[in-house]
Amino acid sequence: MKIGILGAGPAGIFAALKVRNITMNDIYLFDANPRVGKKFSVTGSGRCNITNLNILPDSYFSFEPANLKSIFDRYSPMNIRKVLDDFGIPTVATDDGWVYPLSYSANNVVQILRDHLICHNVHLVEDTKVTTIDYQKNEFVLTMDNQREKFYCSRLVVASGGKAYPQLRADTSILKDIEKMGIQTIPFRPALVPVELSEKTFLPIVGVRMDAEIQLYKSNQLIRKNTGNIIFTDCGLNGPGIMNLSHLIDPGNEKTYAICVNFLPENARQIIENLYEKNQKFPYHYRSIYLSFLPEKVVDFFFERWELSKNSVCSEIKPGNLQEHLKDLQSIKNEVRSVKGYKFAQASAGGISLSEIDLNTMQSKKISGLFFAGEILDITGPCGGFNLHWAIASGIIAGESISV
Ligand SMILES: Cc1cc2nc3c(=O)[nH]c(=O)nc-3n(C[C@H](O)[C@H](O)[C@H](O)COP(=O)(O)OP(=O)(O)OC[C@H]3O[C@@H](n4cnc5c(N)ncnc54)[C@H](O)[C@@H]3O)c2cc1C
Numbered sequence: 063m064k065i066g067i068l069g070a071g072p073a074g075i076f077a078a079l080k081v082r083n084i085t086m087n088d089i090y091l092f093d094a095n096p097r098v099g100k101k102f103s104v105t106g107s108g109r110c111n112i113t114n115l116n117i118l119p120d121s122y123f124s125f126e127p128a129n130l131k132s133i134f135d136r137y138s139p140m141n142i143r144k145v146l147d148d149f150g151i152p153t154v155a156t157d158d159g160w161v162y163p164l165s166y167s168a169n170n171v172v173q174i175l176r177d178h179l180i181c182h183n184v185h186l187v188e189d190t191k192v193t194t195i196d197y198q199k200n201e202f203v204l205t206m207d208n209q210r211e212k213f214y215c216s217r218l219v220v221a222s223g224g225k226a227y228p229q230l231r232a233d234t235s236i237l238k239d240i241e242k243m244g245i246q247t248i249p250f251r252p253a254l255v256p257v258e259l260s261e262k263t264f265l266p267i268v269g270v271r272m273d274a275e276i277q278l279y280k281s282n283q284l285i286r287k288n289t290g291n292i293i294f295t296d297c298g299l300n301g302p303g304i305m306n307l308s309h310l311i312d313p314g315n316e317k318t319y320a321i322c323v324n325f326l327p328e329n330a331r332q333i334i335e336n337l338y339e340k341n342q343k344f345p346y347h348y349r350s351i352y353l354s355f356l357p358e359k360v361v362d363f364f365f366e367r368w369e370l371s372k373n374s375v376c377s378e379i380k381p382g383n384l385q386e387h388l389k390d391l392q393s394i395k396n397e398v399r400s401v402k403g404y405k406f407a408q409a410s411a412g413g414i415s416l417s418e419i420d421l422n423t424m425q426s427k428k429i430s431g432l433f434f435a436g437e438i439l440d441i442t443g444p445c446g447g448f449n450l451h452w453a454i455a456s457g458i459i460a461g462e463s464i465s466v
Contacts, residue, residue: 063086063087063088063217063464064087064090064214064216064217065089065090065215065216065217065218065465066092066202066204066215066218067089067091067218068192068195068220068221068236069092069220069223069436069438070091070093070098070099070186070188071093071099071100071101071221071223071436071437072099072102072436072450072453073221073223073435073453073454073460074091074093074098074219074436074457075098075099075102075179076145076453076454076457076458076461077433077435077457077458077460077464078091078179078461079175079182079461080461080462082461082462082464082465083465084184085182085183088185089182089184089185090184090187091184091185091186091187092187092190092192092204093186093187093188093189093190094189094190094192094231094233095188095189095230096188096189097172097188098172098175098176098179098188099171099172099176101223101227101230101232102168102171102172103168103169103171104168104230105168105450106162106447108167109162110162110163110166110171110450111161111445111446111447112146112153112161112163112447112450112451112454113142113143113161113450113451113454114139114160114446115161116159117134117138117139117443117447117448117451118134119133121443121444121448122442122443122448122452123253123309123310123411123441123442123443124411124440124441124442125415125440126248126415126440128416129421130421130441132422133456133459134455137455137458137459139161139451142451142454143161145454151163151164151174159446160446160447187206190206190207190208190209191206191207191208191233192204192205192206192207193205193206193207195236195239196239197243197429200216200430201214201215201216202215202216202217202218204218216431217433218431218432218433219424219434219461219464220414220433220434220438221435221436221438221460222234222236222438223436224250224409224410224437224438225250225407226252226408226410226437227405227407228405232404232410237413237414237438243426243428243432244428244429245414245418245428246414246415246417246418247412247413247414247415247440248412248415248440250410250411250412250413251312251313251411252309252403252410253305253308253407253408253410254305254306254308254309254407254408254409254444254449255305255402255403255404255407255408256295256297256298256299256300256305256308256406257299257304257308257311257321257398257400257401258297258399258402259297259299259321259398259399260317260396260397260399264323264363264396266362267357267359267360267363268295269293269294270294270360271293271294271301272291272292272360273289273292273303273327274289274290274292274325274327275288275289275323275324275328276288276289276292276299276303276304276307276321276322276323276324277321277322277324278307278310278320279320279395280319281318282320285310286307286310288306288307289303290303290304290306290445292304297399298396298399299321299323302446305408305444305445306444308401309411309442311398313401316400316401317398317399319397319398320395320397320398321395321396321398322392322395323394324391324392324393325356325360325364325391325392326388326392331388333354333355337351337354337376338351338384341376341377342376342377344375344376346375346376347373347374347375347376348370348375349361349365349372349374351376352364364387364390367390368387368390408445409442409449411440411442412440413438413439413440413441414434414438414439414440415440416439416440416441419434422459422463423459423460423463424456424460425463433460434456434460435456435457435459436453436456436457437449439456
């Protein structure tokens with residue numbers, strides 16, 4: 063059987079490698095990039111955060127809710143690690159559950175997988191953009207930008223990714239032909255991307271990196287909270303803590319959103335109040351209480367806001383002022399100016415609606431023989447290996463289902 067796979071990212075690569083009786087089939091893997099796995103090879107800052115021990119169906123966002131349980135039961139983090147092991151890619155997990163290849167090299171992972179593709183006689187059609195897909199008489203007809211001959215196949219996996227990182231040829235133009243087949247798509251928007259703020263409140267703490275709770279408000283209503291690492295930048299916020307919320311900001315209506323950074327770690331209020339009480343009799347600096355929790359630059363920023371000398375001692379601070387300070391630490395709200403564009407995004411939200419596919423096989427419910435996998439589908443995970451996990455798991459399912 064002739065099988066076409068459009069897109070040689072993790073989804074397309076694993077779809078190709080998991081076709082049953084792989085050598086009995088004629089598999090063609092197309093990619094516009096000069097080599098397979100281009101984006102894959104820069105993931106995790108080159109270290110490839112490939113899955114996460116804490117993956118749950120609820121970890122993922124899609125515009126149309128879908129029941130993903132069976133997929134993650136079938137392809138749990140443990141199962142994906144086993145698959146990777148079988149391909150000669152052993153993995154290690156950090157204390158917080160982020161999983162990396164033992165080599166800590168995305169580039170090594172891609173080279174190993176490319177070798178497997180070659181060993182299994184998968185035809186690598188690199189440096190070739192598929193410009194159109196037609197569906198005629200139960201066959202898919204692909205045209206390419208650099209080849210005269212058309213390509214015909216009876217099974218097609220579309221694993222062409224989303225819009226994030228166009229500098230590595232992210233390209234969703236093929237969706238126009240998918241839509242012509244009557245398949246519904248959901249508009250894309252940047253996800254896992256830094257957020258710019260209207261006010262420059264945090265300018266004095268640019269460069270600080272810390273864990274904090276981020277609250278996202280829309281029209282003054284709290285819509286989501288998330289705790290994670292953030293970095294203060296000269297235009298706003300970066301880091302997983304904010305990136306994991308960025309897809310919830312509706313492009314075009316950014317200014318109806320606001321971000322509140324809660325600088326007070328969980329349980330810290332009680333500890334601060336105790337330290338304050340305990341040190342009333344001593345010349346203990348009020349500032350030292352905050353140095354127990356926060357980077358010094360942040361403590362200085364708040365002391366400026368509160369117009370307090372660095373030398374103030376606990377007994378000089380009235381209990382009412384202490385409460386005001388604790389409130390301020392939790393309530394600095396800033397209007398969102400914009401989310402950074404696709405060039406800075408690690409993923410995109412939106413894509414092929416999940417209602418269009420059978421999640422047991424990744425096959426289109428409308429067009430027999432047409433499969434989807436990876437980020438082209440309307441599903442986005444947070445930072446931490448969730449998106450590669452999804453790309454690999456959905457790719458495997460598509461590959462296994464092509465020739466059962
Ligand atoms: C900088 C960066 C770091 C990241 N780090 C991590 C991480 O550590 N962990 C994690 O889980 N996720 C990470 N991600 C997200 C992850 O890389 C993606 O979710 C994943 O690559 C999606 O896989 P995919 O196979 O669906 O699509 P892609 O990897 O995007 O692959 C799709 C391929 O299809 C090709 N293509 C598209 N249209 C055509 C066409 N018409 N003709 C020919 N080829 C076409 C594209 O050029 C591309 O090569 C990161 C993303 C970025 C940008």
